[in-house]
Amino acid sequence: MLEHEDENDSSCCSIDGAGRKSHHSDKVKNSLISRLNRIEGQVRGIKGLIEKDTYCDDVLNQISSVQSALNGVGKLLLEHHLKSCVIERIQEGDSEVLTELMVTMNKLIK
Amino acid sequence: MLEHEDENDSSCCSIDGAGRKSHHSDKVKNSLISRLNRIEGQVRGIKGLIEKDTYCDDVLNQISSVQSALNGVGKLLLEHHLKSCVIERIQEGDSEVLTELMVTMNKLIK
Amino acid sequence: MLEHEDENDSSCCSIDGAGRKSHHSDKVKNSLISRLNRIEGQVRGIKGLIEKDTYCDDVLNQISSVQSALNGVGKLLLEHHLKSCVIERIQEGDSEVLTELMVTMNKLIK
Amino acid sequence: MLEHEDENDSSCCSIDGAGRKSHHSDKVKNSLISRLNRIEGQVRGIKGLIEKDTYCDDVLNQISSVQSALNGVGKLLLEHHLKSCVIERIQEGDSEVLTELMVTMNKLIK
Numbered sequence: 001m002l003e004h005e006d007e008n009d010s011s012c013c014s015i016d017g018a019g020r021k022s023h024h025s026d027k028v029k030n031s032l033i034s035r036l037n038r039i040e041g042q043v044r045g046i047k048g049l050i051e052k053d054t055y056c057d058d059v060l061n062q063i064s065s066v067q068s069a070l071n072g073v074g075k076l077l078l079e080h081h082l083k084s085c086v087i088e089r090i091q092e093g094d095s096e097v098l099t100e101l102m103v104t105m106n107k108l109i110k
Numbered sequence: 111m112l113e114h115e116d117e118n119d120s121s122c123c124s125i126d127g128a129g130r131k132s133h134h135s136d137k138v139k140n141s142l143i144s145r146l147n148r149i150e151g152q153v154r155g156i157k158g159l160i161e162k163d164t165y166c167d168d169v170l171n172q173i174s175s176v177q178s179a180l181n182g183v184g185k186l187l188l189e190h191h192l193k194s195c196v197i198e199r200i201q202e203g204d205s206e207v208l209t210e211l212m213v214t215m216n217k218l219i220k
Numbered sequence: 221m222l223e224h225e226d227e228n229d230s231s232c233c234s235i236d237g238a239g240r241k242s243h244h245s246d247k248v249k250n251s252l253i254s255r256l257n258r259i260e261g262q263v264r265g266i267k268g269l270i271e272k273d274t275y276c277d278d279v280l281n282q283i284s285s286v287q288s289a290l291n292g293v294g295k296l297l298l299e300h301h302l303k304s305c306v307i308e309r310i311q312e313g314d315s316e317v318l319t320e321l322m323v324t325m326n327k328l329i330k
Numbered sequence: 331m332l333e334h335e336d337e338n339d340s341s342c343c344s345i346d347g348a349g350r351k352s353h354h355s356d357k358v359k360n361s362l363i364s365r366l367n368r369i370e371g372q373v374r375g376i377k378g379l380i381e382k383d384t385y386c387d388d389v390l391n392q393i394s395s396v397q398s399a400l401n402g403v404g405k406l407l408l409e410h411h412l413k414s415c416v417i418e419r420i421q422e423g424d425s426e427v428l429t430e431l432m433v434t435m436n437k438l439i440k
């Protein structure tokens with residue numbers, strides 16, 4: 001079995017009747033959730049800016065910063081996906097995971 | 111004065127002591143706000159997926175769809191900015207608006 | 221007439237029987253052409269890497285750098301377009317230029 | 331050993347004194363090279379447009395189409411990288427390939 005990373009920082013993958021699951025360590029989960037909380041707050045903030053007739057250019061800059069933050073979450077999740085599900089499924093002889101991954105990459109790489 | 115667009119669908123720009131403002135018609139404002147409401151809900155949804163150990167690839171696809179939705183809001187706002195603030199400031203002889211716009215474009219065009 | 225920029229660094233727009241033209245100063249034209257020469261060389265270089273069975277990851281990194289260089293050319297050209305054609309056509313009362321610009325922005329902002 | 335894909339359409343990875351190599355089938359190599367030839371021609375074409383004072387908006391659209399073509403080459407190469415080097419190195423117990431891949435993904439996902 002490959003040594004993934006330090007136990008606190010790792011994720012792993014499982015499959016049950018309801019389909020595949022990805023189990024992140026508390027540390028990884030909390031990091032993802034707190035980033036998403038901030039993004040949710042930023043989106044709410046942008047609504048407030050528009051309601052108060054804030055100058056468009058200022059709002060556009062806020063939108064760009066939310067896009068970067070969302071990009072960061074996607075990359076963090078992708079990294080954990082690669083180092084857990086992708087490795088495990090390849091070791092189980094299941095290369096289908098790479099075809100699935102490529103479909104997702106095509107959406108993330110614009 | 112340039113004919114911008116149909117009254118219900120237009121925005122205009124003003125400046126007061128507190129700085130520049132962008133006034134969107136109710137129709138434009140509602141469209142922006144309802145899109146942002148949906149995005150806020152999607153971000154909350156992604157948090158829920160992570161909390162329930164949803165398979166990473168499914169979550170990555172949700173993130174990609176939020177990015178597209180956010181992109182849509184940015185483009186809608188950019189269009190109204192061009193057809194209100196940018197036109198008005200250029201007609202007032204204030205080309206500074208284009209330098210400002212280029213700084214923002216550099217962030218939106220990755 | 222708006223003061224665009226320093227004479228050497230400016231562009232302007234004209235229209236004749238064959239349609240619209242964009243006249244860049246020699247300085248701007250040379251900058252665009254030399255960047256494009258480098259990009260052309262980089263693309264040729266990538267072909268060479270593939271022909272010599274270079275490791276994919278190294279080639280992917282070269283592709284990413286060409287994308288950034290191309291992005292730079294696009295942004296430089298956009299800036300000159302804004303500060304010449306867009307300003308001039310708005311001052312002539314022709315807001316159609318902004319609808320045209322938005323169509324192009326939609327392609328550049330992915 | 332995983333069944334990658336049909337022999338004509340596959341790539342594989344090797345390492346020698348000079349470092350890692352990626353060996354693509356003739357079919358894959360020709361596809362990559364012919365796409366890059368077209369891109370090289372497009373870049374040359376854009377230079378010609380600028381030299382002939384072509385309207386900026388037309389040139390910007392050409393730049394956007396070269397970016398899409400280059401994106402296509404990147405994705406094709408990424409797919410072959412995943413289905414050759416990445417699988418092979420993971421099966422050899424070398425998860426370093428995923429850390430390397432993530433560095434490259436961070437550049438491609440903007």
